[in-house]
Amino acid sequence: MKLNKILAMGWENMRQRKLRTSLTTLGVIIGITAIIGLASLGEGFKLEVRERMQQGFELDNLTVIPGTLFAGLSRERFTDYDAQNISKIAGVKVATQVMQMGNVTLHNNRNNKTVRAFVATAVNFTEFAQVFPDRFIFENGRLPEPGRNDTIVIGYKVNNPTENDTTPFAVANDTITLTLGVFKLRDYNFTVAGTLQKTGTPGITNFDYWIFIPLETARKIYNTSESDLIFVKVYNPEESERIADDIEGLFPPFKVTILVPLTFIRQVDGVLTIVQLFLMAVASISLLVAGIGIMNIMTVSVMERTREIGILKAIGAKSRTVLAMFLAEALLIGVMGGSIGLITGYGLSFGLAYVLSSFMQLQHQRNIGFQSPELPQRMAINPAFSPEWTIVAFIFAIIVCIIFGLYPARKAAKLNPVEALRYE
Amino acid sequence: MATILEVRKVKKSYRMGRILVPALRGVSFDGEQGEFLTIFGPSGSGKSTLLHLMGCLDRPDDGEILIDAVDVLKLSDENLAELRLTKIGFVFQFFNLLPRLTALRNVELPLTIAGVSEKETLERAKEMLTLVGLEARMNHRPSELSGGEQQRVAIARALINNPKIVLADEPTGNLDTKTGWEIVQLMKRLNEEKNQTFVVVTHDPQIAETAHRIIHLKDGLVEGIKEAPRRSKQ
Numbered sequence: 001m002k003l004n005k006i007l008a009m010g011w012e013n014m015r016q017r018k019l020r021t022s023l024t025t026l027g028v029i030i031g032i033t034a035i036i037g038l039a040s041l042g043e044g045f046k047l048e049v050r051e052r053m054q055q056g057f058e059l060d061n062l063t064v065i066p067g068t069l070f071a072g073l074s075r076e077r078f079t080d081y082d083a084q085n086i087s088k089i090a091g092v093k094v095a096t097q098v099m100q101m102g103n104v105t106l107h108n109n110r111n112n113k114t115v116r117a118f119v120a121t122a123v124n125f126t127e128f129a130q131v132f133p134d135r136f137i138f139e140n141g142r143l144p145e146p147g148r149n150d151t152i153v154i155g156y157k158v159n160n161p162t163e164n165d166t167t168p169f170a171v172a173n174d175t176i177t178l179t180l181g182v183f184k185l186r187d188y189n190f191t192v193a194g195t196l197q198k199t200g201t202p203g204i205t206n207f208d209y210w211i212f213i214p215l216e217t218a219r220k221i222y223n224t225s226e227s228d229l230i231f232v233k234v235y236n237p238e239e240s241e242r243i244a245d246d247i248e249g250l251f252p253p254f255k256v257t258i259l260v261p262l263t264f265i266r267q268v269d270g271v272l273t274i275v276q277l278f279l280m281a282v283a284s285i286s287l288l289v290a291g292i293g294i295m296n297i298m299t300v301s302v303m304e305r306t307r308e309i310g311i312l313k314a315i316g317a318k319s320r321t322v323l324a325m326f327l328a329e330a331l332l333i334g335v336m337g338g339s340i341g342l343i344t345g346y347g348l349s350f351g352l353a354y355v356l357s358s359f360m361q362l363q364h365q366r367n368i369g370f371q372s373p374e375l376p377q378r379m380a381i382n383p384a385f386s387p388e389w390t391i392v393a394f395i396f397a398i399i400v401c402i403i404f405g406l407y408p409a410r411k412a413a414k415l416n417p418v419e420a421l422r423y424e
Numbered sequence: 425m426a427t428i429l430e431v432r433k434v435k436k437s438y439r440m441g442r443i444l445v446p447a448l449r450g451v452s453f454d455g456e457q458g459e460f461l462t463i464f465g466p467s468g469s470g471k472s473t474l475l476h477l478m479g480c481l482d483r484p485d486d487g488e489i490l491i492d493a494v495d496v497l498k499l500s501d502e503n504l505a506e507l508r509l510t511k512i513g514f515v516f517q518f519f520n521l522l523p524r525l526t527a528l529r530n531v532e533l534p535l536t537i538a539g540v541s542e543k544e545t546l547e548r549a550k551e552m553l554t555l556v557g558l559e560a561r562m563n564h565r566p567s568e569l570s571g572g573e574q575q576r577v578a579i580a581r582a583l584i585n586n587p588k589i590v591l592a593d594e595p596t597g598n599l600d601t602k603t604g605w606e607i608v609q610l611m612k613r614l615n616e617e618k619n620q621t622f623v624v625v626t627h628d629p630q631i632a633e634t635a636h637r638i639i640h641l642k643d644g645l646v647e648g649i650k651e652a653p654r655r656s657k658q
Contacts (some may be wrong), residue, residue, distance in 0.1 A: 001537045015525050311520045314481055314580070315534045316509025318502055417481045421520065 001321045011327035017301075024297050025292075025337045028397055031287030032341025035393045037348035038283050042276030042354065043384035050269060057261030059237035060093075062244055064230040066256045072186035076255065077226035086232055089246045091239045096127035099218045104211060105179040106158070108170050109189075115169050117158045118209035120180060122218030122227075125153070125193075127332060131233040134199075135207050141172030141194025149217045152176055152190035156198040157208035169196065178213070180221070188221070237262055287397065290337070291404035294330060297409035302326065309412050310420025323413035331398060331406025338397035342390060348385035356381055428588050428621045429455035434487035436473055438636075447473040449644040450487070451542050452585065455589070458619040460612065464632035465641035471625040472593055474641065478590045478623060480504045492588050509538055513582030513593035515531065515611075519574040521566040527577045528562040534585045552580035556610060572603035579610060583618065590615075592624040596631060608634055 014021040065085070066076050078097055086095035099122035107114045125144045129136045136143075144151035154176075159168045170176060174192045190213060199207050219225060232247070234240050244258040302309070309322055358382050436448040447470045455461050463471050476482045477489060480496050489496045492511055499507060514520075519528045528549050535545040553562050556576040566574050575595060582590050592611065596604030608624075609632050615622045624635070632638045633652065640647040 002539050005536050005539075012524070013497070287488075308522055311522065312533075312537070313505065314479065314508065314513075314514050314516075314520075315537060316505055316507075316585075317537050318505040321505075321537060418476050421481075421516070 001317070001324070003324075006321070006324050006328045007332070009325060010332055012078060014329055014332060021333070024294055025201060025333050025340070025412040027290030027293040028287065028333060028337025028401065030342060031283070031290045031398050031400075032338050032393055033345040033348050034283035034286050034388065035280050035396070036345025037352060038279040039276065039389040039393065040346060040349040040383040040385060041352050041356075041381065042272070042279060043386045043389065044349070044382050046269065046272045046276065047384050048381055049272060050265060053261075053265045053268060057264060058132070058134070059240065059261050060234050061261065062232040062234065062240055062247070063259040064232060064247060065259065066228070066255065067257065077224075078230055079226055079230060080251070082284055083227075083230055086247055087153070089243055089250075091234050091236060091243050093233045093235050094127050094130045096131055096231045097215060098123050098128075098231060099215060099222075100225050100229065101180050101218070103180070106154070106169070106211065107177040107179070109175045109177060109205050110170075111174075113169050115158055115161055117155070117211045118206075120178070120211050120218075122213050122215040124150070124215050125212070128212070128231070129229045132207075135196075137197045137199075138194040139163060139197045140168075141192060144193040144214070148193075149214050149220075150190050151193040152178070153193055153212040154195045155206075155208045155212075156196050156208045157206075158211055159195045161401075170195065178211075179383040188217075201292060213372070219355050246323055258325075266306055283395070287400050291400040294333060294401055295404040295407055298326065298330065298405055299411065302408045302412040306420050306423040309415050310417050310423065313415070313417035314421060319413040322415075323409050324413050326409035327402060330401045330409065333405075334398035334401030337401070338394045341375060341395060341397065345393070346383065346385065353381045369396050426457045427454050428457045428475060428492055429623070430488070430490040431474075431478065432488040432490075434472075434474070434484045436477060436482070436484050438473075442535065445646055448477070448484070451641070451644070451646050452487075453646060453649060454622060455621050455653065457588070457621055457645060458615070458636070460615045460622045460636045461624070461639060462632040462635035462637075463625045463639045463641055464627065464629065465647075466627060469641040470644040471627075471641055475591050475593050475623065475625050477550075478513070478589070479514055489591050493498065507546055509534060511588045513585065513587040513590040515575070515578050515582050515590065515595045517594035517597040519566065519571070519578045519598070521574055521577055521581075523566050525564055526563045527558060527569065527573075530566070530577055531580045533581060538585065544563055546582055549580070552584045553577070555583075556580045567615070570603075571599050572606060573598065575603075575607050579614070583614065583620070586618075587620060589621045589623065594625055594627070595626065596626070603650060604628075604631070 064078070066078065080097070083095045083097045086092060101122070102118070104117040104120040105114060106117060126146050129143055139156065140154075141153075144153065154170060159170060160308045161169070170192050172192050172194055176190045176192060178188045178190055180188075196207055197274050215227065232243070234243050240262045244260045244263075247258055248256060312322060312325075313319075431454065432452050435446070437444045437446045439445070451470070451474060453633045463474060465471050473482075477484050478491075480491070480499075483497060491507065494507070496504065496507065508514075522533070525533070528546075531549040531552055531640075535548060540548075550559070550562065556579055558573060558576050558580070561569060561573060564571055566577070569577065575654055579595075582592075590611075594609055595611070599607060601636045611622055611624065612634060614620070624631070626632050636652050638650045638652065640650065
């Protein structure tokens with residue numbers, strides 16, 4: 001018997017029992033709706049988180065820290081030699097050393113204002129601007145010329161401590177007296193080269209609260225030739241893990257820790273994927289329930305149609321033809337339920353996304369009083385249409401239908417024609 | 425004339441709970457091409473069992489059945505289905521049409537199963553329905569047809585694949601005498617026109633008498649085979 005005829009007959013049989021067919025199909029629809037709904041919502045969530053993390057963690061930047069986090073950060077520090085070795089590694093664009101000093105107070109000699117900064121970072125301005133081209137952007141003034149040792153760059157929040165104050169703390173060419181630390185209270189005079197634009201909190205560093213001075217000057221102040229951190233800029237973020245390994249290889253074991261944003265993102269991505277799969281596994285249970293529904297209804301159908309099966313066999317239908325006829329019905333239920341379920345599933349994901357987004361907006365408004373000045377942008381989840389999940393879910397629907405249809409179909413195929421013909 | 429059907433010492437028992445009930449205890453006869461045979465006997469004599477065995481719906485416990493010189497016992501289930509499809513036509517007491525299909529679709533069924541092209545299937549089904557006088561009722565469902573009409577549809581279905589043998593199990597058993605007689609006349613006419621072997625199971629002596637040969641069955645054995653006078657005239 002030709003396949004199209006088998007399918008046509010299956011379709012005809014299903015049309016004759018509309019209520020039964022639609023209820024059985026409804027089970028599959030609900031199952032696929034749940035799977036697709038959660039899959040696309042999860043995919044959208046993952047994309048949103050990934051995008052935010054990519055914005056936050058500059059993927060092409062690695063941070064090299066002395067010591068390891070678990071063995072305790074060592075007091076050993078980096079030298080020019082270390083930085084030079086790192087910059088020789090293939091794929092590294094720039095490796096720049098940095099010294100950091102906490103507890104900084106700035107006094108503007110022009111207007112007699114005093115502000116505090118979270119951190120004073122001593123940098124090689126030329127290299128540093130290459131590492132952070134997106135964040136080292138000047139609102140006022142410009143990048144200090146190389147070779148000058150008395151320049152200072154001020155972060156946005158240091159320069160504008162209160163939102164209401166319209167006059168900034170300093171502008172280019174102001175003279176600033178810097179007080180570093182509590183114990184080594186020494187005063188230094190710097191000329192403002194420029195002030196930075198507001199950049200927010202990408203990743204773990206926030207330049208808004210930082211000020212920058214030349215590395216050579218800081219080294220002179222502390223009488224050292226070393227540095228605290230090395231920032232590494234790579235050409236291709238995909239290579240960052242290999243480069244991190246290479247950097248690690250330059251030092252004795254457990255002497256350095258390298259923060260690789262890509263690894264962070266991979267791990268978070270991995271966790272989100274597991275959560276997504278878990279949700280989908282839960283949703284799949286509903287599809288299995290639908291499968292049992294199919295098995296149940298088809299078993300009843302086989303019993304009701306015993307005589308018909310006997311007739312078909314008497315006329316010359318082979319067992320596998322009978323099997324195919326019943327499997328065709330299961331297949332059609334799978335195709336119909338799967339197709340409708342895909343549509344309703346995407347509908348569901350948009351509905352859920354809307355509800356979740358408005359819920360988060362509500363949370364956002366409630367928390368506003370407690371938030372730090374740096375509010376993250378509101379999270380908006382957009383369901384992501386994923387062709388892979390669509391195909392997987394559709395095939396899953398069909399497989400479930402066929403597997404659960406197999407038992408009743410085999411039962412029909414195995415019927416003894418003489419007994420089937422006698423069946424009342 | 426060629427022998428189309430050979431039944432040799434066929435035995436068949438049924439298990440009813442713990443007891444083995446013999447239905448056929450060694451039946452032998454044969455049928456020639458174009459012959460109209462009736463199997464006549466009281467209920468419980470094994471008529472239907474014999475018909476099922478000849479129709480390859482079941483296998484004998486012992487003995488041989490040859491259809492068109494093929495030993496059916498040696499065939500797989502798959503090949504038996506093929507044999508039923510190509511060489512055997514069935515007519516049942518209760519018509520056994522598929523209730524949801526129209527008369528035309530019911531008649532088409534064997535060719536649909538055989539995978540014959542749609543065009544040819546339709547042509548032949550219409551031809552068969554015309555042959556049994558139902559050209560005007562082709563698109564009716566069985567529930568919209570009278571018993572006699574339903575049996576005509578069943579006969580058309582049995583003959584559409586041009587079988588060597590047509591097997592009828594009490595074809596008039598569910599019809600009134602007049603209609604039943606019409607059905608017998610129809611089968612007789614088709615038998616003459618198409619030169620196919622007809623085997624009709626009946627317990628009606630009048631119908632049995634219309635055959636070329638009557639096989640009397642009693643308690644699972646052939647009691648006698650009677651040649652009808654008309655046969656000698658042929």
